[in-house]
Amino acid sequence: MLNSYSSADKVLLAVDCIIFGFDNQGLKILLIKRDFEPEKGKWSLIGGFLKRDEVLDNAAIRILNTYTGLNDIYMEQLYAYSEIDRDPVERTISVSYYALINIENHNAEMIKNYHAQWFSIAEAPDLIFDHNEMLQHAIRRLRYRTSIKPIGFELLPEKFTMRQLLELYEAILSKELDKRNFISKINSLEILNKLDEKDMQSSRKGSYLYTFNKEKYEEKLLNDFVLNL
Amino acid sequence: MLNSYSSADKVLLAVDCIIFGFDNQGLKILLIKRDFEPEKGKWSLIGGFLKRDEVLDNAAIRILNTYTGLNDIYMEQLYAYSEIDRDPVERTISVSYYALINIENHNAEMIKNYHAQWFSIAEAPDLIFDHNEMLQHAIRRLRYRTSIKPIGFELLPEKFTMRQLLELYEAILSKELDKRNFISKINSLEILNKLDEKDMQSSRKGSYLYTFNKEKYEEKLLNDFVLNL
DNA sequence: TTTATTAATGTAGTTTTTACACTTAAATAA
DNA sequence: TTATTTAAGTGTAAAAACTACATTAATAAA
Numbered sequence: 001m002l003n004s005y006s007s008a009d010k011v012l013l014a015v016d017c018i019i020f021g022f023d024n025q026g027l028k029i030l031l032i033k034r035d036f037e038p039e040k041g042k043w044s045l046i047g048g049f050l051k052r053d054e055v056l057d058n059a060a061i062r063i064l065n066t067y068t069g070l071n072d073i074y075m076e077q078l079y080a081y082s083e084i085d086r087d088p089v090e091r092t093i094s095v096s097y098y099a100l101i102n103i104e105n106h107n108a109e110m111i112k113n114y115h116a117q118w119f120s121i122a123e124a125p126d127l128i129f130d131h132n133e134m135l136q137h138a139i140r141r142l143r144y145r146t147s148i149k150p151i152g153f154e155l156l157p158e159k160f161t162m163r164q165l166l167e168l169y170e171a172i173l174s175k176e177l178d179k180r181n182f183i184s185k186i187n188s189l190e191i192l193n194k195l196d197e198k199d200m201q202s203s204r205k206g207s208y209l210y211t212f213n214k215e216k217y218e219e220k221l222l223n224d225f226v227l228n229l
Numbered sequence: 230m231l232n233s234y235s236s237a238d239k240v241l242l243a244v245d246c247i248i249f250g251f252d253n254q255g256l257k258i259l260l261i262k263r264d265f266e267p268e269k270g271k272w273s274l275i276g277g278f279l280k281r282d283e284v285l286d287n288a289a290i291r292i293l294n295t296y297t298g299l300n301d302i303y304m305e306q307l308y309a310y311s312e313i314d315r316d317p318v319e320r321t322i323s324v325s326y327y328a329l330i331n332i333e334n335h336n337a338e339m340i341k342n343y344h345a346q347w348f349s350i351a352e353a354p355d356l357i358f359d360h361n362e363m364l365q366h367a368i369r370r371l372r373y374r375t376s377i378k379p380i381g382f383e384l385l386p387e388k389f390t391m392r393q394l395l396e397l398y399e400a401i402l403s404k405e406l407d408k409r410n411f412i413s414k415i416n417s418l419e420i421l422n423k424l425d426e427k428d429m430q431s432s433r434k435g436s437y438l439y440t441f442n443k444e445k446y447e448e449k450l451l452n453d454f455v456l457n458l
Numbered sequence: 459t460t461t462a463t464t465a466a467t468g469t470a471g472t473t474t475t476t477a478c479a480c481t482t483a484a485a486t487a488a
Numbered sequence: 489t490t491a492t493t494t495a496a497g498t499g500t501a502a503a504a505a506c507t508a509c510a511t512t513a514a515t516a517a518a
Binding site for chain 2: 468
């Protein structure tokens with residue numbers, strides 16, 4: 001029995017991660033300053049090469065973990081980029097993944113060590129290779145996903161206020177949402193737990209904190225519900 | 230300057246195509262009977278390997294053309310599959326593409342020569358490797374896409390009746406649609422041209438033929454319209 | 459000319475979405 | 489202690505979208 005397709009050409013496979021985060025200043029992305037050639041000193045997505053005995057999903061997880069120390073992160077494969085000269089060093093096909101993380105939780109030390117930095121989506125610098133295209137593609141997919149299932153919870157701290165949730169969605173969709181309509185829509189989904197606890201940072205009155213109810217959410221997902229914001 | 234990432238592992242990259250077609254018996258898929266090992270004699274998606282100086286999109290186009298003789302076909306990249314042993318011969322990552330074609334137009338000769346065959350979606354045989362998964366994934370994506378933009382026109386002959394269009398959508402979405410509501414929704418999109426010509430095959434009265442108005446469609450696409458069927 | 463067959467067409471009831479403004483709670487300052 | 493300030497919390501009416509549904513029209517064949 002055959003044990004190789006000897007005539008076919010092999011190529012390098014890279015994985016690039018578009019890492020989204022959110023804080024009170026809006027939607028952000030994690031970029032790294034390259035400290036090697038080519039394009040040394042320019043900003044880039046976080047990436048690496050697929051290893052011989054590694055599955056793409058695991059490569060993405062490994063790369064994310066290397067730079068942020070995080071595990072158990074929501075990631076989704078996006079697209080394979082294959083322009084001949086996309087990487088000037090050598091023919092490389094790159095599969096992109098996007099991740100959503102809570103900015104508060106990651107390991108700030110590690111990020112510093114790698115010269116990584118958070119940028120507002122709107123103020124992201126020019127990136128190497130085809131990484132600008134990857135980023136735009138990821139933003140589009142994030143918007144899309146968000147309008148279908150309420151994926152964005154991954155970007156918030158465990159306990160959050162309705163205002164935070166609202167602002168997250170406004171940041172992702174980059175449009176203003178009506179506060180009352182938003183709250184009643186979210187409530188009608190019945191995927192949040194309202195706590196007795198209040199957040200007293202943002203106002204004198206204080207605002208109730210919520211947690212995301214993953215069980216109820218999974219249950220709902222089966223009937224592929226649509227969230228129309 | 231660096232001219233290779235010498236430490237990294239190279240892999241084989243395959244492209245597999247999920248080719249959808251439609252005729253008056255419903256939604257179909259084009260499969261090929263493998264005439265080489267491994268899995269000789271089993272059914273498989275149509276595929277091939279990426280060449281050294283080829284972009285993935287072109288590989289998909291080349292493969293589709295090889296088996297059907299068709300050009301200028303709607304294709305969309307779907308997903309990269311990378312399980313370690315997905316191909317028992319050798320580590321291979323496969324990027325899937327799906328295509329929509331009009332069954333009437335393809336080269337029936339070529340298909341015969343390659344032992345390729347059309348199967349109803351519902352009656353597709355068991356496939357090699359992870360091709361079943363690819364197929365299911367593609368069906369899901371096709372449904373999804375269809376519910377967002379009226380992609381399905383690619384599957385019909387140039388001139389078609391409202392009934393054909395309705396049946397196509399019913400086949401893709403695998404649910405019954407209300408004829409009147411469907412027609413008025415399609416009409417409200419204003420992306421069809423109603424011809425003076427009638428199709429007299431299906432009834433005594435005859436039914437008007439339509440063509441798809443690509444210009445108007447592109448125009449609409451800019452305001453990312455949603456088609457809710 | 460009657461019959462049979464599929465095409466074509468409109469509306470009323472229901473549900474969903476949108477737009478919109480005042481009251482409440484609590485801390486701080488007077 | 490009272491007044492002031494700040495953001496939180498809440499409901500409704502109008503508009504739009506969606507759903508369900510049945511009759512008439514055109515033509516070919518008998």
